[in-house]
Amino acid sequence: MTAIKSFVFPGLRSRVVFGHGTIAETGAEIEKLGRGRSLVLSTPNQKADAEALAGQIGGLCAGLFTDATMHTPVEVTERALAAFKQSGADCVVALGGGSTIGLGKAIATRTGADQVVIPTTYAGSEMTDILGETAGGEKTTRRDPSILPETVIYDVDLTLTLPPALTITSGLNAMAHAAEALYARDRNPIITLMAADALKALAGALPALAKDAGDRKARAGALYGAWLCGTALGGASMALHHKLCHTLGGSFNTPHAETHAILLPHTVGFNSVEVPDLLAPVSDALGGTPGAALFDFAGSLGAPTKLRDFGLTESDLDRAAQIATKNPYWNPRPFDRESIRALLQDAWEGRRPPQ
Missing domain, CATH: 1.20.1090.10 (Dehydroquinate synthase-like - alpha domain)
Structure with a gap:
């Protein structure tokens, strides 16, 4: 039997909803967080999916921002922050891969907003308190509890069309x-x-x-x-x-x-x-x-x-x-x-x- 050494386990701190068709739970998960106005995020390529999700959650959507970009450029985050504030949102819903999830994290750590994340790739960023941002031609990373999403919805059906x-x-x-x-x-x-x-x-x-x-x-x-x-x-x-x-x-x-x-x-x-x-x-x-x-x-x-x-x-x-x-x-x-x-x-x- 292998000897167990001393260790620290940080725990599992995000709520995870996993299955087929689970995107239908988005509205309920927003409400479980005590929130009522979400800014839905996506990349330009997934704009139609973001619009469909906004229609699905109805009045729980305060607006959309569909310009998420790879490597989370700070200038894009600043535009998204302006959209977040103008919409009166109290949380973000990130639909997509690492680019969109990174933008949601960048907004959350600056505003204290809760995050509901719906991954459509296998990036894994949704389960970390890590944020990588690009400015001045270099990418820097940091970790902070405010970066970790509160809720992650894994819908297997959303990955069926992944190229x-x-x-x-x-x-x-x-x-x-x-x-x-x-x-x-x-x-x-x-x-x-x-x-x-x-x-x-x-x-x-x-x-x-x-x-x-x-x-x-x-x-x-x-x-x-x-x-x-x-x-x-x-x-x-x-x-x-x-x-x-x-x-x-x-x-x-x-x-x-x-x-x-x-x-x-x-x-x-x-x-x-x-x-x-x-x-x-x-x-x-x-x-x-x-x-x-x-x-x-x-x-x-x-x-x-x-x-x-x-x-x-x-x-x-x-x-x-x-x-x-x-x-x-x-x-x-x-x-x-x-x-x-x-x-x-x-x-x-x-x-x-x-x-």
């Missing part, structure tokens, strides 16, 4: 949250259990969805896995992987999910040299050594594997390594600018990690 390519990269993005939670400085046995189960759920669901994007059972499994991934990240600290993704996304505007998908095998492979035992759940879910197994898994799903395919140049890698090591996150394996530059080169070329 196949985004399904895969969003799922790999979620797996990155679980992987980092496994070796986080403040990890605990409960978070480890969640992360391990999440990896198994997504390892089973994503190949099925690559074959049939309308597989309802696989969609439910992927959304369940994504919930666990987000919860794991919400209960532990981020490390090297998220630092590099924030650097590339905030400073070079690389697409969020794709950046996670490409970097994950390399960051996990880098850290597995130092903590192979902590990353054993990755091998258990996929087989092989952690970094190489993730690379092969992503490749089998048709996911992108090269940073250069998103317009990054080798000189960009030099700047990215400098930014990432300027204010580094804690990481289980020490690193410096040279080692990060080498890791980014491998990811730029799409080289299979040895570990």
